[in-house]
Amino acid sequence: xxxxxxxxxxxxxxxxxxxxxxxxxxxxxxxxxxxxxxxxxxxxxxxxxxxxxxxxxxxxxxxxxxxxxxxxxxxxxxxxxxxxxxxxxxxxxxxxxxxxxxxxxxxxxxxxxxxxxxxxxxxxxxxxxxxxxxx
Amino acid sequence: xxxxxxxxxxxxxxxxxxxxxxxxxxxxxxxxxxxxxxxxxxxxxxxxxxxxxxxxxxxxxxxxxxxxxxxxxxxxxxxxxxxxxxxxxxxxxxxxxxxxxxxxxxxxxxxxxxxxxxxxxxxxxxxxxxxxxxxxxxxxxxxxxxxxxxxxxxxxxxxxxxxxxxxxxxxxxxxxxxxxxxxxxxxxxxxxxxxxxxxxxxxxxxxxxxxxxxxxxxxxxxxxxxxxxxxxxxxxxxxxxxxxxxxxxx
Numbered sequence: 001x002x003x004x005x006x007x008x009x010x011x012x013x014x015x016x017x018x019x020x021x022x023x024x025x026x027x028x029x030x031x032x033x034x035x036x037x038x039x040x041x042x043x044x045x046x047x048x049x050x051x052x053x054x055x056x057x058x059x060x061x062x063x064x065x066x067x068x069x070x071x072x073x074x075x076x077x078x079x080x081x082x083x084x085x086x087x088x089x090x091x092x093x094x095x096x097x098x099x100x101x102x103x104x105x106x107x108x109x110x111x112x113x114x115x116x117x118x119x120x121x122x123x124x125x126x127x128x129x130x131x132x133x134x135x
Numbered sequence: 136x137x138x139x140x141x142x143x144x145x146x147x148x149x150x151x152x153x154x155x156x157x158x159x160x161x162x163x164x165x166x167x168x169x170x171x172x173x174x175x176x177x178x179x180x181x182x183x184x185x186x187x188x189x190x191x192x193x194x195x196x197x198x199x200x201x202x203x204x205x206x207x208x209x210x211x212x213x214x215x216x217x218x219x220x221x222x223x224x225x226x227x228x229x230x231x232x233x234x235x236x237x238x239x240x241x242x243x244x245x246x247x248x249x250x251x252x253x254x255x256x257x258x259x260x261x262x263x264x265x266x267x268x269x270x271x272x273x274x275x276x277x278x279x280x281x282x283x284x285x286x287x288x289x290x291x292x293x294x295x296x297x298x299x300x301x302x303x304x305x306x307x308x309x310x311x312x313x314x315x316x317x318x319x320x321x322x323x324x325x326x327x328x329x330x331x332x333x334x335x336x337x338x339x340x341x342x343x344x345x346x347x348x349x350x351x352x353x354x355x356x357x358x359x360x361x362x363x364x365x366x367x368x369x370x371x372x373x374x375x376x377x378x379x380x381x382x383x384x385x
Binding site: 028029030046048049050051052053069071076077078079081103104105108110 | 215218231358359362363365371
């Protein structure tokens, strides 16, 4: 279950998308130049406004289990619905993999997944939604 | 005292009354453009989507005072994390449909987000003005029909730390005043929006957006505190020596 690596990336497209939809700023919260991959089990999926969130139980690079807060940034329910998300997209206990920018703050565990069609994948590698435009 | 009118005088009086009524009505809804209905959220002309209506973080229109507030204000202290609705005109950037309802003495604007309803009080109907010490989150809006347009002037706003832009912590003062012109162009609704705020803008901030008719408002939009506050745990405080803020659980 433990897949953990950090890759340096340039993610300018992510910034453009976040500007378009985010009233709740994510700037300065996440390492925008880093990407983290994580595999774990779904603990909670809250498909709520203003911003849906997903909690994943997964190990860090030291093998310690944490609850990771997975954010879609400024996206609201309507934005994710347009990409195919529903209240049933994730089931508690299912295994998924995610990629995103890790949180800067120490002692808390979070990933920003917004933008770039960066959707979580199921165990067989298929994305959880088909994706598409948020608007 | 008895007043006796001849048939001829009675008819003249009746015609006069009708003409007077028609003249008064022309100042109100009878001569108004048809704005009633459901509308898509406004988009900028020329394929700019939301770009024309977003005040930028380092916008040249911002006063030094605005930039100083922006630098001092803590992201975590923004009202949006308590589910406070987006202020106007920033609310224009939210991609939700809205409904306009034209009544004889007022126009109602129902927004598809946060259950926000604005009342535009039409001139000439004796609506009371706010008292000198009354201020409102969405301001006090007064409207009039002018040719093919509804012109709305909104003032008497409360000071708002996210009043000009909630993304970049640009506040608005009690001197914020917004002029909106709603006009029909064919099937479309065109909205010209101009905002002044002598404390935080050194020139008027104007944009034009266009909406098209739609058939439904979309799903009900309810703000959940957990969803609004979720990201706060990742914010790095600008004032680390201050005690951790304890939030009221509404």
